[in-house]
Amino acid sequence: MNGLAWAAAALGCAATLDDVRRRQVANGINLAGLSAGLLWHVWTGGAAGLGRSAEGAAVGFLVFLIFYAAGGMGGGDVKLMAAFGAMLGPHGILLAALLAAPAGGLLAAAWVALRRGGGIPYAPAITLGAWLALAGRG
Numbered sequence: 001m002n003g004l005a006w007a008a009a010a011l012g013c014a015a016t017l018d019d020v021r022r023r024q025v026a027n028g029i030n031l032a033g034l035s036a037g038l039l040w041h042v043w044t045g046g047a048a049g050l051g052r053s054a055e056g057a058a059v060g061f062l063v064f065l066i067f068y069a070a071g072g073m074g075g076g077d078v079k080l081m082a083a084f085g086a087m088l089g090p091h092g093i094l095l096a097a098l099l100a101a102p103a104g105g106l107l108a109a110a111w112v113a114l115r116r117g118g119g120i121p122y123a124p125a126i127t128l129g130a131w132l133a134l135a136g137r138g
Contacts, residue, residue, distance in 0.1 A: 003040060004036075004040045004087055004134075007033065007036040007087065008084065008087050008130060008131065008134050009131075011029065011033035011036070011080075011083060011127075012123075012127030012130065014029045014032075015029050015076075015080050015123040016121075016127050018123070019121035019122070019123035019124070020121050020123075020124070023074075023121060025076030025079065026076070027076075027079065029080075029083075030083045032083075033084065034079075034083040034086045037057070037084075037085075038050065041053035041086070052089045052090070053087075053089065054086070055089065055090045056085035056087070056088055056089040056090045056093050057085045058082070058090075059090040059094065060081035060083070060084055060085025060086070060088075060093040060096075060097075061079070061081060061082035061085065063081055063093065063094065064078045064081045064097070065078055073122060074122070076123070080126050080127075081093065081126060084126065084127075084130040087134070088133055088134060088137075092134065092137065093130075095129075095133040095136065096126070096129040096133035096134075097129060098129070099128070100126050100129025100130070101125075101129075103128045103129060104125035104126075107120065107121075107124060108120050
């Protein structure tokens with residue numbers, strides 16, 4: 001595993017634990033992930049790496065912004081997608097979003113079946129999608 005994979009693992013674990021415990025993902029977790037992604041890509045790709053990383057963060061943010069605006073997702077989830085987007089780049093974060101969707105559906109069904117109260121923590125599904133997209137990169 002390289003440094004980016006370790007950062008993605010740490011981000012996913014921290015976000016998932018926070019979301020399951022508190023039903024929100026702390027801004028500090030998302031900021032750390034965003035910073036790690038940007039720094040990694042600057043280190044490995046210079047200005048071009050920074051551009052791809054920033055584009056990935058923007059795409060990740062925008063992909064779930066509509067769900068936030070509709071009231072179906074929390075702001076922490078949107079920011080988590082931006083953080084993973086900084087790590088995965090624009091194409092990788094789109095794949096992560098596609099992979100997170102069925103995982104989120106299964107998670108929601110299980111959450112309702114178990115009669116858990118409160119909102120459904122979506123960070124585990126986002127994390128799974130991002131990890132799978134990162135693993136697919138080789």
